[in-house]
Amino acid sequence: MDRYLVVVLDCFAQEVDDLTEELLHLDVDVATRRLESVWHAAESLSELPHRGAVAREDEGCPYEVRQLLVDRYRLLYSIQEEPQRVYLLALRHGRAQLRWLPDLIGG
Numbered sequence: 824m825d826r827y828l829v830v831v832l833d834c835f836a837q838e839v840d841d842l843t844e845e846l847l848h849l850d851v852d853v854a855t856r857r858l859e860s861v862w863h864a865a866e867s868l869s870e871l872p873h874r875g876a877v878a879r880e881d882e883g884c885p886y887e888v889r890q891l892l893v894d895r896y897r898l899l900y901s902i903q904e905e906p907q908r909v910y911l912l913a914l915r916h917g918r919a920q921l922r923w924l925p926d927l928i929g930g
Contacts, residue, residue, distance in 0.1 A: 826869045827907040835911040842896075842914060857894055861914060864893045865900075868909045872902045880913075888912065 839861065846854035868875075868891065878890035878899055891898045899913040 825907055827872050827902070827909045829865055829869050829909045829911065831865075831911050835913055838914045857896075860893050861896065861898065864891050864898055865911055868900060868911075872900070872909045875900065892917070 839858070842861075843854060843858060846857055872889075875889035875891040875898075878888045878897065880890075880899060881888040886901045889900055889902065891900070895917050897915045897917055898911065899915060901910045901912060902908070903910065
């Protein structure tokens with residue numbers, strides 16, 4: 824089976840940084856476990872990217888947006904088939920309102 828390259832977009836990295844800062848104020852152990860779960864889920868997309876459901880953010884977006892549930896969060900991503908890549912778009916709390924996603928994902 825071919826593996827997909829997982830690409831971390833700046834907007835995703837910023838949301839993970841924001842979450843890290845927020846969680847560290849609560850509990851270091853909780854922060855560590857949650858962040859490990861997020862990165863493990865992100866890395867797992869290299870092997871099974873199509874397993875996530877289409878996300879509500881997909882509507883009106885020029886590319887398909889999928890989601891993978893990780894703890895209380897939704898990891899939003901998009902798949903490119905040629906070349907095989909998975910773009911990490913956003914990390915949202917499960918109750919978060921719809922917000923902006925990147926206009927373009929580069930090849």
